[in-house]
Amino acid sequence: MRNPLTYITTFFLLALMGISGCTKTIHPPPAKPREPAVSHPPALTPQVSRPEPATQRQYSVMGQTYTPMSTHEGYAEEGVASWYGPKFHGQRTSNGEIFNMYEKTAAHKLLPMNTIVRVTNLDNGKEIDLRINDRGPFVGNRIIDLSFAAAREIDMIGPGTARVRVEALGAVPKEELTGIFYVQVGSFSSKENATKLKQKMQSKGYKESRLQEFFRDDQKLWRVQAGTFTNVLAAEKAHDTLLEEIPGAFIIAD
Template sequence: MKSIYDPWRKTAHLACWVLMGVLLLVGCASKPSPPPQRPSTPPVREEPRPTVSRPQPPQTPLPPTARPYTVLGQTYQPLTSADGFSEEGVASWYGPQFHAKRTASGEVYNMYDLTAAHRILPMQTKIRVTNLENGKAVVLRVNDRGPFVGNRIVDLSYKAAQELDVIRPGTAKVRVEALGRWPGGIPGRFFVQVGSFSQRENADRLMREMRAGGYSGSRTVQAEIDGQTFWRVQVGEFGNLDKAEAARSQIARQTPGAFVIAD
């Protein structure tokens, strides 16, 4: 016989199952959701840094006598320093045919001065030349370029050749030793040549600029070369070689070809 409580039990069981489903849904709903994933950060692109060029200190241009030059197909590179220089070879001499002509340094050659020509030693280098055949020695000043013949290493002035007894034989085996720079107080009348023009008005214009710049003794000098007339602008004047060289170094920053001459 059926119990009168059967329908109630079924109803109770059904309610129980419904309640458990609700609780399960609530429990799932209350469970914390995982945090959203952060979007991946794209790599930072580094822009190339601009290259900053640091200003270089202005360099004083080399005088013409310190630059490479070519004679008879042979190129020579003058030394920037004579420190420790020594060599042995053949010396020759030059005299009357060059007397009163310009040397490579711009000076007027005087064959009675104790000077010498060398291919690569700096101008105004003080040298001792010893005649290895008789032991005689003399101290000279380099103010010219040469010699350019065979194995010769130095060209002596007439006076220097006399001191070393080289006049009669013409050549001699010698030793050349650098003793430093010749003292700069060489007296004389020096100028710095800053330009040469075929038009007189261009030379006069530059000469006026030089005078306005503080070189009140500046001048223009006429010269004839191969039948053509040139006007040379020369800044000065200076009472010794050191002062002229100091002015040349300053002027050469604007006029790289400037060089010292002796009057």
């Protein structure tokens, strides 16, 4: 028969071994974090913005700001018409043409240039179709300013104004807008620099490029104009090409 003391000793030894095992629990090392996948966005193609034509840009007159319409479609309005003539005859219109009071044209604050409009005199029923080539009128509640010839045709020369309906009919095809056109590519206080640019335009094939002398605040300046072009469509093609090199270039009519 075994000694009871032996059983007690054995029991305590096993208990101590169990406690020791519990305090030495080994945890596996943490897994190495995975590196996030890096996505490379596609290269962006730079967008080259072309400047708006000068006649489509926002402008201000006598503290009032106007934003020209991008299209003539759907335009119709009734209001007061006026006319202009001798005081402005021979001056440049907003689209660069020379104003001729004997041609059937008109000024409008918002319609795109070269829009064809039908103007009906509501007092007598007479009507006329006109082309917009200028900005205005900027007086009171007037909605359109007719050339002398146009106003005479609908009998509003005497009164000076008339109640009218103005309706947009369409736009003149660019190839039909014939005349002498240039693309203005610069303005300089140095005639030497202006001459260099003119010669550069001539070397590009614009053989009839020219300098135009003018004054601003009593300072003599020179405009450089590449040309010539016999219709608006040809001028616009050259304009598109020249814009790549000269962002501020714009078309004028002689």
